[in-house]
């Protein structure tokens with residue numbers, strides 16, 4: 001039955017009460033039972049992001065240049081801070097978008113149009129070469145723009161296979177993709193080697209640092225080994241990094257950055273086709289929430305380098321404990337060599353999806369990877385307080401699976 005617009009408006013209280021009641025059916029993400037979708041640092045960071053967002057709840061960032069200099073200023077400053085963090089040269093430029101997907105799609109579009117200009121061919125149909133672990137947003141962008149995506153399988157160590165990548169490059173390749181890290185196994189691709197290939201083959205390299213971009217630099221600052229992944233690698237043309245993930249800023253907020261102004265300018269949509277004059281925007285969306293920009297600006301100001309380092313220290317200590325706990329459960333092993341806080345584990349002994357099924361019955365929403373089969377968790381500090389409870393439940397579930405003999409799971413991996 002289709003829901004109808006109520007004949008008469010309802011009271012504020014009745015509406016909010018109904019929403020709160022509806023929420024009871026949702027997964028318990030506030031207590032770390034959801035292994036993706038949500039990122040938390042601590043309550044104070046959450047509160048400043050929320051305050052910043054609601055300070056600009058009504059302003060429309062589409063009008064930032066003409067109507068809201070304050071929004072423009074915050075956007076410019078957020079981009080400046082991002083360019084600085086990622087080692088971008090003086091000529092670099094960037095934009096804020098509504099998320100990783102928009103940052104990736106706009107980078108693909110800028111790359112396509114830049115490449116067409118270089119080739120002097122407005123119709124050229126290019127291809128994008130990526131590892132199988134690259135986010136599906138690259139296929140989404142390619143679908144929108146009628147481009148081809150070629151995905152190379154990873155090696156036995158689950159790392160990007162550079163030889164397989166290079167074998168897919170041909171004269172029509174316009175973009176190489178590296179992830180920092182990839183969502184699949186939480187590993188940072190060999191960006192320096194990829195950058196060398198990009199330079200040698202004269203192809204645009206996009207680094208998708210959507211999920212790790214605002215964590216990796218601080219993890220490095222606290223003394224952990226993080227391979228070069230940003231504009232410090234000479235072959236990198238563009239980079240996406242999401243503030244609304246490990247930047248711990250409110251949604252929606254992401255950044256997309258270009259090494260040169262010449263490349264960045266291809267992101268703009270600039271039209272005078274209609275009666276109202278020039279329509280110039282760097283984003284796919286028109287109207288966009290200024291709250292996302294203000295919330296991000298406020299969070300960055302609140303935390304500063306010191307605050308992000310503190311979170312990186314706490315988070316990585318928790319991830320170490322998590323990895324040790326999983327490693328201590330007989331039959332389980334970590335998949336690949338995760339660099340940050342995305343960790344997947346599997347088993348050579350039994351079907352690990354059966355463990356996920358038992359965990360789901362206990363209220364742990366399963367995050368799964370299907371090649372090889374693994375239980376996948378993207379962890380922030382919301383998961384830390386329930387570490388022991390989680391490990392106890394995994395240990396018990398593994399015990400059940402090992403005792404019950406061979407059987408296959410019915411559960412399927414879905415993002």
Ligand SMILES: Cc1ncc(COP(=O)(O)O)c(C=O)c1O
Pocket residue numbers: 098099100101102135137179181182183208209210211242
């Ligand atoms: C590596 C990577 N790239 C891109 C995205 C897409 O980001 P969004 O969901 O904000 O569009 C994600 C989302 O998790 C991601 O992990």
